[in-house]
Amino acid sequence: MHFDTRLVHAGSVPGDPHAPTSTPIYQTATFAQEDALGGGRYDYTRSGNPTREVLERQLAELEGGTHASAFASGMAALTAITRLVRAGQRILAGSDLYGGTFRLLTQVLPSLGIEADFVDTTDLGAVAAALRPETALVLVETPTNPLQRIVDLRAVARLVHEYGALLAVDNTFLSPVLQRPLELGADLVVYSATKHLAGHGDATAGAVITRDERIAERVVFVQNAEGTALAPFESWLVLRGVQTLALRVSRAQHSARRIARFLAQHPDVTRVHYAGLPSHAGHALHASQADGPGTVVSFETGSFERSRRLVDACRLFSIAVSFGGVRSQISLPGKMSHASIPAAVRADRALPEDLVRVSVGIEDPRDLLADLQHALRTSSARVEVRS
Ligand SMILES: *Cc1c(COP(=O)(O)O)cnc(C)c1O
Numbered sequence: 001m002h003f004d005t006r007l008v009h010a011g012s013v014p015g016d017p018h019a020p021t022s023t024p025i026y027q028t029a030t031f032a033q034e035d036a037l038g039g040g041r042y043d044y045t046r047s048g049n050p051t052r053e054v055l056e057r058q059l060a061e062l063e064g065g066t067h068a069s070a071f072a073s074g075m076a077a078l079t080a081i082t083r084l085v086r087a088g089q090r091i092l093a094g095s096d097l098y099g100g101t102f103r104l105l106t107q108v109l110p111s112l113g114i115e116a117d118f119v120d121t122t123d124l125g126a127v128a129a130a131l132r133p134e135t136a137l138v139l140v141e142t143p144t145n146p147l148q149r150i151v152d153l154r155a156v157a158r159l160v161h162e163y164g165a166l167l168a169v170d171n172t173f174l175s176p177v178l179q180r181p182l183e184l185g186a187d188l189v190v191y192s193a194t195k196h197l198a199g200h201g202d203a204t205a206g207a208v209i210t211r212d213e214r215i216a217e218r219v220v221f222v223q224n225a226e227g228t229a230l231a232p233f234e235s236w237l238v239l240r241g242v243q244t245l246a247l248r249v250s251r252a253q254h255s256a257r258r259i260a261r262f263l264a265q266h267p268d269v270t271r272v273h274y275a276g277l278p279s280h281a282g283h284a285l286h287a288s289q290a291d292g293p294g295t296v297v298s299f300e301t302g303s304f305e306r307s308r309r310l311v312d313a314c315r316l317f318s319i320a321v322s323f324g325g326v327r328s329q330i331s332l333p334g335k336m337s338h339a340s341i342p343a344a345v346r347a348d349r350a351l352p353e354d355l356v357r358v359s360v361g362i363e364d365p366r367d368l369l370a371d372l373q374h375a376l377r378t379s380s381a382r383v384e385v386r387s
Contacts, residue, residue, distance in 0.1 A: 074192025
């Protein structure tokens, strides 16, 4: 079956005789056992639940993996993979990465004796120089968010493996419809399923996917031991969302391309970050490892005040930190999703204060363009009045 068909046809609950067309929600904490010695396939939902298991099998299969574990959030999934690292070992991470991940690596893990190094992972020489004998895990995102810099996944995987470390890719930005890092050499793929996979802004969820039996065993152990598994109802919401993943991403990406082109020729926009534009520095590299540029476009206006007014002037784009949902959203990453990165570090990593990020939803693109046109007019008109 082709990918889009597999999205619609998740597997069935083991042993279900009724062939339901929607996976049932096993909203139960416990499962009665066959006898005093146990013996049931499931016993307790923290350790295993049929609804979650259907989702996990589907996510593994979509990714070209053999095992997936679903977590209560993307951060829970990311935390689980850091459990593969022991005290004294180090994590090497991309310097332009999700703010919550930065917070986890710098404010939680050091107390466990695990330190993180940050490097521009688009620079292979810098990655090679930053790898140390103690580096156990390398964590990257590509395209990075919000600046959309492209990491050469095949090359980074080769380097990381030469050092005997594991490569994890946070693939939240694109979803498996557009990029499947295991096929490019990654050992682990991590998702915030809150974004594209669930897709409707109504569930918080995460996932870890791998082909490596030993890694999978450890992740499953941690998921149960730390009690971070995804609940049955949320598992069902993600299963429901995944069915329309390709349709949603394809529609939103089509609109995102139009919006990126519109912004690129607009006189009040100084710079557009979108891997789909031929002028983007990583355009060709991205095309060599992914099937599309995705649904998020970032741009600069040259002035923080103007960007702020622009965001405030939008009527259809809601001001929200997330992406990957059916509704379009707009934000100032420096002030919102990446606010957990200290200002000095943000400046160091060249995250411009006037950066605006739009997450394109599945609305009619004409309405989205009209909203941005209006917001750009409003924001620049007021600048002129002031000066
Ligand atoms: C949102 C996000 C996360 C965190 O996921 P939650 O579901 O919010 O916990 C991690 N990585 C990336 C790239 C994200 O966009």
